[in-house]
Amino acid sequence: MITLAALDIAGTTIDEGGAVYRVLAEVVAEHGTPAGDAEIRHWMGADKRAALAALTGDPHAVEALHARFAERLRAAYAEHPPTPVPGVPEALERLREAGVRVVLTTGFDHAVTDPLLRSVGWRVGDHLDGVVCAEDVAEGRPAPHMIHHAMRLTGVTDPAQVLAAGDTVLDIKAGLAAGVGVVAGVLTGAQTAGELQAAGATHILNGVHDLPTLTGSGTMRARR
Structure with a gap:
């Protein structure tokens, strides 16, 4: 039961609308470490801080990157409400x-x-x-x-x-x-x-x- x-x-x-992974890819690319679709798909469903650390290879920048990710995502949701x-x-x-x-x-x-x-x-x-x-x-x-x-x-x-x-x-x-x-x-x-x-x-x-x-x-x- x-x-x-x-x-x-x-x-x-x-x-x-898939905004979370579009924004994640954008933030990673802006960091100078663009990720391919397969790499992004590998991290679907993961803790976003862990994903950012792995995709950028820069654990020291994770908090700043996550803050940018969260801000961008909130803006995307405001423009196109879930x-x-x-x-x-x-x-x-x-x-x-x-x-x-x-x-x-x-x-x-x-x-x-x-x-x-x-x-x-x-x-x-x-x-x-x-x-x-x-x-x-x-x-x-x-x-x-x-x-x-x-x-x-x-x-x-x-x-x-x-x-x-x-x-x-x-x-x-x-x-x-x-x-x-x-x-x-x-x-x-x-x-x-x-x-x-x-x-x-x-x-x-x-x-x-x-x-x-x-x-x-x-x-x-x-x-x-």
């Missing part, structure tokens, strides 16, 4: 009505995440049971720490009762590392079904809106 759904934000529950992925608000409501707690996890920090969630009208307590950012834990994806923190927030102790879903390979790897019962890859982001399946996803779904199809009277079981 699934009692917790740990869901990624950008590309999974919120459509922000929206919930179609069907997601209804899916979250159905999950919570079935007794499944919902926690969002993200490689963003709170300076980006909190206004992003406010912009779509989502609040902890009313629409969500918690939010975990990469800065809240020792290490972001593919480490399992954000999922484990979501479990602590909601009092869930058995990883077999947890569903993790995301649109990136790192989301899948984090779910597997956490030993959760269901690791679902969703196709609303930038990575393909083949990439997510190869990473070890137990389910491939068109989107989070399909998660309630795996439930029955509040239960959800993995099909391996």
